[in-house]
Ligand SMILES: Nc1ncnc2c1ncn2[C@@H]1O[C@H](COP(=O)(O)OP(=O)(O)OP(=O)(O)O)[C@@H](O)[C@H]1O
């Protein structure tokens with residue numbers, strides 16, 4: 001699982017994001033290589049979710065450029081200048097990114113199967129039969145082949161989150177974002193979701209950007225761990241280095257506090 | 262526990278029906294003793310029923326217009342576009358803030374005059390007034406239901422790269438429908454009752470026929486009693502329908 005050294009699939013260039021007075025991302029520079037598995041850790045409120053949300057186009061950055069697969073995400077080229085992106089451009093570039101949310105956000109009025117087929121049929125214009133076949137495969141992969149016809153309200157939290165993962169995978173993203181996807185789950189259901197993500201990581205071809213408090217899991221699946229604080233990358237490197245022998249004082253203090261919990 | 266609730270609801274539903282019918286029965290009884298008619302009041306019925314077709318036609322056409330207006334204006338009021346939102350906001354506030362009778366008179370008596378020069382038949386005017394008035398209330402219901410959709414649903418739709426239109430059609434509106442239907446049923450009942458106002462612009466609905474009958478044959482109490490019963494019998498099935506809808510929540514736990 002060595003990080004690819006070719007052009008990055010995601011590049012944050014000087015990205016700043018503020019909410020009113022509060023600056024959450026400060027001139028952030030940050031790359032993700034194709035197929036790389038990156039975990040972002042850091043104190044609460046440090047801006048981890050915000051990184052994922054500007055990349056998913058759920059929040060608009062105030063400054064800087066985000067590149068996805070060589071194309072600007074929030075901008076488009078006009079001559080050799082970058083101008084704000086049209087909805088069309090945004091949708092084209094956004095197609096490479098998928099996201100799994102802390103609170104699942106499944107569509108409650110659709111069965112598990114329809115949750116997974118909905119966007120492939122109506123966004124990718126896939127034939128219904130193909131989309132269903134693929135959805136069945138994906139739901140099988142996350143261990144839910146017996147729940148195809150169930151509505152979200154009939155599923156446990158862990159099952160819902162696995163449907164949400166299948167739903168995101170159905171769009172074949174090149175980069176998948178996971179924002180604390182197990183923190184709304186009962187402890188006994190965390191494992192089944194982590195197992196699915198671990199398998200995806202082992203398959204390897206998709207880049208993954210994870211925010212998690214599961215340090216053991218992060219150590220296991222990540223190619224790189226990024227310690228993030230006050231809107232900036234404080235320290236990053238292979239998991240053994242960041243967890244084993246952090247150099248920065250803030251990183252050390254953070255892990256001491258986390259591990260003492 | 263849920264069973265008990267269910268039973269209570271059932272009893273309450275029937276209680277309303279029983280009390281309603283009892284009240285009507287007592288009124289008829291009192292009327293017949295105080296004022297014994299030569300013939301039973303039912304000889305008046307055929308004439309009143311002639312108005313029934315007009316009342317039903319108005320209700321159906323008015324409801325169809327109100328439904329379209331409510332959805333369009335409700336979605337427009339939830340729009341991110343400030344001009345669209347302001348214009349529909351103005352419409353909703355004007356039509357909720359003035360009386361339907363005044364609106365009816367405007368549409369029927371003022372619109373034909375300059376500068377509008379727009380003459381409508383009484384039926385068109387009635388349908389337009391009912392549709393626009395009830396549609397304004399319906400738009401608020403739609404807006405409220407759309408606003409109650411959790412932001413996570415919108416974020417998931419964006420993450421799946423849906424266009425705003427697709428999101429509206431396939432994610433937001435279907436979920437909003439569950440909240441919309443019961444209040445829409447109530448608005449339909451309001452609309453049915455409001456149709457009686459069109460008798461004032463010469464449309465011969467049930468109320469109009471009743472007023473005409475009272476002028477020609479007198480027997481005021483009998484006429485109005487029958488009118489009351491007719492409207493109640495029209496509205497009550499709708500009330501039951503709304504209660505049934507409120508109980509149908511397949512996926513919403
Ligand atoms: N829409 C918003 N409006 C205003 N402030 C916001 C908004 N979203 C996030 N913030 C603020 O930005 C800061 C960073 O938030 P963010 O959610 O990115 O942190 P986080 O690192 O994910 O924290 P946590 O570990 O608690 O999830 C926080 O102080 C938060 O209150």
Ligand SMILES: [Mg+2]
Pocket residue numbers: 048049050180
């Ligand atoms: Mg967060």
